Amino acid sequence: MIMMVADILKALGIGYRLQLNSLGDQNCMPSYRENLVAFIDTCGDNICDDCQRRKSTNPIRVLDCKNEKCQHLYVKAPKLINQLCVGCQSDFNTLKSILDDHAISYEIDTNLVRGLDYYSKTAFEFVSDNIGSQSAIAGGGRYDRLIEFLDGKPTPAVGFAIGIERLLELIVMPQPVRNGYYLGAMDIESLPIILKTAEKYRQTDTAVVEYEAKTLKNHLKGADRIHARYCVVIGENERMSNSIWIKDLVEQKETTLSLNAIIKGQ
Numbered sequence: 634m635i636m637m638v639a640d641i642l643k644a645l646g647i648g649y650r651l652q653l654n655s656l657g658d659q660n661c662m663p664s665y666r667e668n669l670v671a672f673i674d675t676c677g678d679n680i681c682d683d684c685q686r687r688k689s690t691n692p693i694r695v696l697d698c699k700n701e702k703c704q705h706l707y708v709k710a711p712k713l714i715n716q717l718c719v720g721c722q723s724d725f726n727t728l729k730s731i732l733d734d735h736a737i738s739y740e741i742d743t744n745l746v747r748g749l750d751y752y753s754k755t756a757f758e759f760v761s762d763n764i765g766s767q768s769a770i771a772g773g774g775r776y777d778r779l780i781e782f783l784d785g786k787p788t789p790a791v792g793f794a795i796g797i798e799r800l801l802e803l804i805v806m807p808q809p810v811r812n813g814y815y816l817g818a819m820d821i822e823s824l825p826i827i828l829k830t831a832e833k834y835r836q837t838d839t840a841v842v843e844y845e846a847k848t849l850k851n852h853l854k855g856a857d858r859i860h861a862r863y864c865v866v867i868g869e870n871e872r873m874s875n876s877i878w879i880k881d882l883v884e885q886k887e888t889t890l891s892l893n894a895i896i897k898g899q
């Protein structure tokens with residue numbers, strides 16, 4: 634699943650850092666939690682009010698406290714990663730070697746924790762440094778005990794979530810390059826001239842003809858839709874003066890050219 638998210642981000646051209654942690658399981662988490670609470674006690678009143686509250690309600694969550702003073706103190710906190718039971722350690726090693734084999738680099742982040750007890754073992758987050766400071770763009774992991782918590786049969790599970798709005802901020806859509814000609818008539822009578830002009834342009838470039846007579850505004854929209862560089866339009870005025878109206882959609886310049894000059898290639 635981690636490899637799949639990595640593939641998705643790669644396909645979208647989004648750079649990331651992958652952070653990993655293991656949250657242990659029923660064998661190793663409870664004793665770790667006790668050690669952590671004992672450590673938090675040694676911090677006394679130096680931690681924030683939220684952490685004081687978390688100490689009794691949800692001690693693991695102190696680790697991802699955003700308060701700098703707290704984080705400074707928690708550098709010395711015991712790390713679950715150093716206290717995993719044999720099963721959790723072996724699973725975590727397997728995960729790391731699979732990622733190594735697939736050249737997916739990762740960082741171990743011992744502060745990457747989840748607040749709910751049904752989360753277990755692997756937790757991961759894909760973080761981007763390009764929006765705000767260290768924003769998670771995708772995250773997931775195991776929640777092996779969730780179904781049990783919902784009174785179901787024990788059913789190990791894994792999943793992830795992606796922040797679509799955050800991805801949208803990071804995807805850089807390629808800008809289409811404008812080229813070629815779009816040609817359109819403003820009345821049915823001008824269509825034969827359009828066809829003749831298109832034939833001439835096609836000798837050296839691409840030329841797309843709109844066969845329906847339309848207003849100038851609609852032809853400009855059509856030219857824009859196919860990313861044409863030039864929009865050529867002929868209406869009654871042009872027909873009378875034996876000319877064409879042409880707009881360069883890159884330079885945003887419009888001119889009127891003599892039709893004879895175009896057809897004869899002058």
Ligand SMILES: [Zn+2]
Binds near residue numbers: 680682684699700703
């Ligand atoms: Zn705190």
Ligand SMILES: [Zn+2]
Binds near residue numbers: 657659660662721
């Ligand atoms: Zn364990």
